[in-house]
Amino acid sequence: MAIAGRYLYGLIRATADRDFGPVGLPVVGTPSAVHTVRVGDIGAVVSNFSTKERLLPLRRNLEPHNRVIRDIMSETTIIPMAFGQVARTEADVLKALRFNLQAIDKELVRLDGKVEMTLRVLWDVPNIFEYLVNEDRELARLRDETFGRSSAPTQAEMIDLGKMFEERLAFARKRDTKRLITIFRPHAAEVKENDPKDEKMVAHLSFLVRRDQMKTFEETLFQAASNFPDVYVFDYNGPWAPFSFVEIDLQLESAQA
Amino acid sequence: MGILMAPFNGLMAIFREVADRAEAEMYDDEAVRAELVRLYQSLEAGKMTVEEFDACEVKLVERLDEIDRHKRAQAGR
Structure with a gap:
């Protein structure tokens, strides 16, 4: 069965879809694929995550959360999310992006190079x-x-x-x-x-x-x-x-x- | 002269920073944080395998999660 939930790492500027590889939070013991979900040139960095799975702040979850953000940060500006943000579906992520597009853009400018x-x-x-x-x-x-x-x-x-x-x-x-x-x-x-x-x-x-x-x-x-x-x-x-x-x-x- | 500790990006530092920012209020409990810090130190010092660490951590965090849920229920949130 397809996994509908999306775990959110951060927000970046992306003019094309990005694939960061299988480096995300584990789902049934296997690292999940990290990729972008985009609206215009704003991308949410996400991986699939079952909303049925309980998300606890354990090392095996904290570590990939932090590593994904750190790796992306070395190449571009990222608005990092606090640990533990899960959207029910990809559509929910897109909705949140559309609704906040201007604010995200402004935030990316403010945090750029810092x-x-x-x-x-x-x-x-x-x-x-x-x-x-x-x-x-x-x-x-x-x-x-x-x-x-x-x-x-x-x-x-x-x-x-x-x-x-x-x-x-x-x-x-x-x-x-x-x-x-x-x-x-x-x-x-x-x-x-x-x-x-x-x-x-x-x-x-x-x-x-x-x-x-x-x-x-x-x-x-x-x-x-x-x-x-x-x-x-x-x-x-x-x-x-x-x-x-x-x-x-x-x-x-x-x-x- | 104050003492300067070099930046440390090991597991401990990550745990500390991420836990500070996690939305989980359970980490506000000082005794629990101390216990988690001890676990991370043991793992980093090689006194514990990753498997042993994970087993201890799950027990501790799940207990905390229960306490946290109970508190929330009590507060009617």
């Missing part, structure tokens, strides 16, 4: 609370008051200390993020702040960088890392397709339950 770099800055300390206490006299004083008496601290006192810690953590993050953005802003077309997912994370930033500015961007990165104190670790990755900067929403009706 890549995404991600930077996570972390406090490389065993205990973030201890670290902030050592940096902040007022927080240290409240900690000593709370724990320094012979009687155990009350719950209210613990909450007050916790609150001050959270405030100081948020303040330090805001201060350092602002500093980082000021440093990188001249070398990036756009900057996006992401929520830190780890308590030791100072900042999690995504940069949209023009390929011809990559060298100065990386030089700036080295310089910035050397100007921050030792406990700050700069973890950077890329280039990626500009996932964080895609503004278009194809509004494909999800084929997944």
Whole structure:
């Protein structure tokens, strides 16, 4: 039986149909053929995918998703899709393309020749609370008051200390993020702040960088890392397709339950 | 002087980036992310075969998927 569903990797400019070979998400254990579905000079990069199959974010699915996008990105501009977009039928893909044609065109122009770099800055300390206490006299004083008496601290006192810690953590993050953005802003077309997912994370930033500015961007990165104190670790990755900067929403009706 | 970590485009980096952007909210659970990261590290260090990895990963992700569905049902979404 023919597979009606289409898994979507991204959107590219294509004046003719393209065939990228059997490199897509596996269907019944076999890599599926990746090809374009076109309207005018806009192509959706897709592979057949059964909507009856449950799509989980597993390595065997994440890897081809990422590889297809990365390979295409090395030859042309791609609007990458987040993992997990499945259309019920090819007709649904065509409908979404027609409906969004102008917006896609505009997005391809905006992202042309640009890549995404991600930077996570972390406090490389065993205990973030201890670290902030050592940096902040007022927080240290409240900690000593709370724990320094012979009687155990009350719950209210613990909450007050916790609150001050959270405030100081948020303040330090805001201060350092602002500093980082000021440093990188001249070398990036756009900057996006992401929520830190780890308590030791100072900042999690995504940069949209023009390929011809990559060298100065990386030089700036080295310089910035050397100007921050030792406990700050700069973890950077890329280039990626500009996932964080895609503004278009194809509004494909999800084929997944 | 801060410490600079070189860009790393191995499996781990891919997992981290893609998972961050996946629409699956299940990855918001820190303990689960840590467990997945551990699995990826073992695979990359060659301490685990791809088959062993896939088996562990499926179990973990399916459990998460169940939790996620349950949460959604509770929230009435």
